[in-house]
Amino acid sequence: MREKLLEILCRRSFRYDPREGFLLSSGRRSDVYIDVKKTVLSYEGIVPTGRTLFERIRDEDVDGIGGLTLGADPLAYSAALISNLEGRPLDVFVVRKEPKKHGTQRWIEGSLKEGSRVVVVDDVVTTGASTIKAIERAREAGFVVEKALVLVDREEGGRENIERYCRFESIFTKKELIEVYKKRGTQP
Helix, strand or coil: CHHHHHHHHHHHHEEECCCCCEECCCCCEECEEECCHHHHCCCCCHHHHHHHHHHHHCCCCCCEEEEECCCCHHHHHHHHHHHHHCCCCCEEEEECCCCCCCCCCCCEEECCCCCCEEEEEEEEECCCHHHHHHHHHHHHCCCEEEEEEEEEECCCCHHHHHCCCCEEEEEEEHHHHHHHHHHHCCCC
């Protein structure tokens, strides 16, 4: 399933331009742009994404999966759906970018309780700032963060930054995506 997801990710979500590059959310420029949502939100990508993520946490002693909206949302939903189908159900939590302005004014949505063991997911990690924000908010809510699981590690320091907070694991790396791109020879 991982190889199928890699192929879909490269075809739908990966762009390479060593001359002009792309502006990233971190403010940096890069020769690579990876828009994971184009894969995860597609009919052909959602199941392989969920299965691949779930396989990486199947044996973890966790109650839930989630992260910072919007990047983490489809990852968490797809993995939780597969977990339910596999008889190992996980709840989803969503970390808001800012607290709710009314009612409980919470940062986190979902039904997990204090003490829940969770995996924080993210789509692409560059510096790790978004993932770290989700880890911090999850801890503030009383969750025990077992690890951070990301779909793509851009290999630009995010791993090292996140490992100061918890275990880190990525499904793919920027290097892998570039290798597949070069084997294919052209953009889709």
